[in-house]
Amino acid sequence: MNGNDARPGEAIGRVRSVNVGRAREVDWWGRTWRTGIFKEPVEGPARVEGVQMSGDEQADLSVHGGPTKSVYAYPWEHYAWWRETLDPPQSHVVDGPGAFGENLTTTGLLETEAGVGDLIRVGSALLRVTEPRMPCSKLGLRFRDPLMTRRFHEAGRNGLYFAIEEAGEVSAGDPIVSESRHPIRLTIHEIVEFFTGRDPDPEVRVRAAAHPALSTSWRDWFSSAA
Numbered sequence: 001m002n003g004n005d006a007r008p009g010e011a012i013g014r015v016r017s018v019n020v021g022r023a024r025e026v027d028w029w030g031r032t033w034r035t036g037i038f039k040e041p042v043e044g045p046a047r048v049e050g051v052q053m054s055g056d057e058q059a060d061l062s063v064h065g066g067p068t069k070s071v072y073a074y075p076w077e078h079y080a081w082w083r084e085t086l087d088p089p090q091s092h093v094v095d096g097p098g099a100f101g102e103n104l105t106t107t108g109l110l111e112t113e114a115g116v117g118d119l120i121r122v123g124s125a126l127l128r129v130t131e132p133r134m135p136c137s138k139l140g141l142r143f144r145d146p147l148m149t150r151r152f153h154e155a156g157r158n159g160l161y162f163a164i165e166e167a168g169e170v171s172a173g174d175p176i177v178s179e180s181r182h183p184i185r186l187t188i189h190e191i192v193e194f195f196t197g198r199d200p201d202p203e204v205r206v207r208a209a210a211h212p213a214l215s216t217s218w219r220d221w222f223s224s225a226a
Contacts, residue, residue, distance in 0.1 A: 006178040008178060009178070012109060012120075012177070013107050014173065015171070015172055015174045015175075016097060016107050017041045018041065018053075019098035019102060020039055020046060020054070021037075022057045023057045023058070023059040026038075028141045035059050036057045036058045039056075039101055039102065048071060048127075049168075050070075050164065051066055064136075068131060070161070071127060072133055072159060072161055073103065073106050073160055073162065074100045074102035074133075077107065082094045090148065093142065109160075111156075111160060115186055115187050115188075116182060116184075120176060120179060121179050128164075129161075130162060130163050130214075131160070131215055132159070132161070132192050154196070156192055182213055186211050195221075
């Protein structure tokens with residue numbers, strides 16, 4: 001059963017790991033960077049409330065965090081592909097969850113199935129799918145590879161952001177349950193494929209430009225892409 005076929009209240013995946021981390025300063029490429037991309041798995045439940053997860057922090061709020069990017073999820077299914085694609089020492093980074101700075105390492109919830117505006121119950125928290133993660137230079141810092149941001153961009157394995165609709169607690173092992181699908185279907189995968197030019201389907205642009213659950217910045221970008 002995938003997210004496209006799931007009925008309300010039906011489990012479509014599971015949380016493999018809950019990961020948090022405080023912002024830290026890291027030296028790289030001759031300068032000091034402040035970043036929150038280093039996440040570590042936590043035991044027990046983590047509180048999800050407001051615009052973030054308890055114990056977590058984003059360093060640059062201009063590109064991370066906030067109401068539409070409160071919780072970042074990344075599919076565990078992608079990890080094997082990265083391990084096969086990357087050379088050491090970069091490949092060693094993906095030996096465990098949290099490598100991409102995600103709060104939730106998941107199974108079963110892929111970008112091809114997660115639709116913008118879909119409501120997802122994770123633990124006791126209710127989350128709303130908002131947008132894909134677009135890589136920044138901090139990903140290169142995490143992997144100590146200045147090309148990593150481009151690799152991630154080209155791979156099309158972006159993960160997805162959630163807004164927090166209802167506060168709650170999330171733990172490793174919790175089911176991921178489909179509560180409702182937005183009536184206008186626009187998957188995270190479709191956004192990424194159009195944005196990168198791999199699949200410039202004009203029908204995707206029309207849906208995205210008018211999608212009420214997509215952020216204003218994304219709607220404006222799709223409108224200008226006409």
